[in-house]
Amino acid sequence: MMSTAATQPTLCTLHIWPSRWNLPSVDPTCTAAVLYLQLTIPGKFEVTECTNPDVSPNGKLPFLTHGHAIVSSLPAIISFVSSLAKSISSGARDLDASLSALQKAKRTAWCSHVEANIGDLVAYSLYSVDDNFWKLTNPTIASMIPIPQRYYVPGRIREMYRPRLEAAGLWTQAASESEKDSFGKRQKKDDPKDEYARAFERDKVSAQAKASFALYAKLLNGQKFFFGERPTTLDVYLASHILLLLDPPFPDQLMRCILEESYPTLAEHARNVKTEVSQIPQQYLVAPAQKQSLLSLIPRPLSNPPKTKESRMDEVDLRFRRMRWMWFALAFGGVACYVTQLLMKVTIVKANRKPRRVQSERRGADQDHEAKVTDEEEGEEQEDDDDEGASAQDGDE
Structure with a gap:
């Protein structure tokens, strides 16, 4: 058959x-x-x-x-x-x-x-x-x-x-x-x-x-x-x-x-x-x-039958194909712009985080230094008080 x-x-x-x-x-x-x-x-x-x-x-x-x-x-x-x-x-x-x-x-x-x-x-x-x-x-x-x-x-x-x-x-x-x-x-x-x-x-x-x-x-x-x-x-x-x-x-x-x-x-x-x-x-x-x-x-649409020289595409087919490719180009361009903006935002956020860390480290160091200075001053005052107390005892004697 x-x-x-x-x-x-x-x-x-x-x-x-x-x-x-x-x-x-x-x-x-x-x-x-x-x-x-x-x-x-x-x-x-x-x-x-x-x-x-x-x-x-x-x-x-x-x-x-x-x-x-x-x-x-x-x-x-x-x-x-x-x-x-x-x-x-x-x-x-x-x-x-x-x-x-x-x-x-x-x-x-x-x-x-x-x-x-x-x-x-x-x-x-x-x-x-x-x-x-x-x-x-x-x-x-x-x-x-x-x-x-x-x-x-x-x-x-x-x-x-x-x-x-x-x-x-x-x-x-x-x-x-x-x-x-x-x-x-x-x-x-x-x-x-x-x-x-x-x-x-x-x-x-x-x-x-x-x-x-x-x-x-x-x-x-x-x-x-x-x-x-x-x-x-x-x-x-x-x-x-x-x-x-x-x-x-x-x-x-x-x-x-x-x-x-x-x-x-x-x-x-x-x-x-x-x-x-x-x-x-x-x-x-x-x-x-x-x-x-x-x-x-992957389900795919039917492919068009092979074209001969005598059966050329008319203007409607050409316009449809051009519009379809234009739509793909716009969609791809939109996705590319979105990804670029997203990467830029991520880079800016990372750049802003580094100075803050350095600044916080400097603040911590300054606080430690101030604490050390305060401790030293308190030690010196305590020594002066001890010296004054000792001299007062000698005078009484």
Whole structure:
């Protein structure tokens, strides 16, 4: 599905979580974005694998860059590409152009339902099931990111999904009781008393999954795709989630068993969408992976795409850059002036302290000298008194 040879000029760049398990991405939303772009603008976009969501405007992946435009979130990307389809020169195709107004309204509602309900089941399989997380999800995410992030980022992502899964009733007891050491390694804590509770939780999750899958199996009604013989946005949404329940080598295969045994039409539908995408001659490009370093710990804004001679910056860009550098210069100058004034004050205070010390020492010496003189005078007066007393005694005699 991927190609590194440049066959056509790239129009857009899609930033997604890296690919694994023979899927475009480990995230269902990123997978849906890749499938959608390949069906609408095949060969006219490239994929950049990213592990730092902070570079996205909304802090989440995927997001799309097209020239100076940055589009984040999957619904916004779909809307943006649909607007490109209105221009014949762009070569883009609208997957939902043949749908009626009522069908488009149903498509929007069902897409939101897929992202919420089937998305919960994907998150459950990746992050809630203890064996799946420690044996598959955690090592997979850790292999994508450098040291030291690999020791704490997988656990942090798991904790981000925890409130959502708890609200959906899909956070298991084993996940709540699992303990980790300082390096994120699992410390086993087996308790036979919890086996019945875990079995009950498993049955509850199985019933919840079957209820959700039954809705889409009924909606599909044995057709190849939901609205005919061509895939639409709804097909892309559902297939991207179902594929992440089928293809990853989960140690706990609960969801895969439910799909293949009870709802094989949904599994076949996901394979049909994937086959439809793989049969397109023009494949998307994959940008070279970025080298990771300690500087990746610092969130940085997106760098502008390389400029060609034909695409020069306009006056607004030049003015913005000049104002930005002027602001940096003023800020640096202000800090330098503040530091200089502070150093001058410290120097003046030190200079004022030295004379005071010398003066105090001189005062102490003068006081000592005066005390000595006083003592000497008192001694002389005492000697005179003694002499006078002695002479008076001699006269009496």
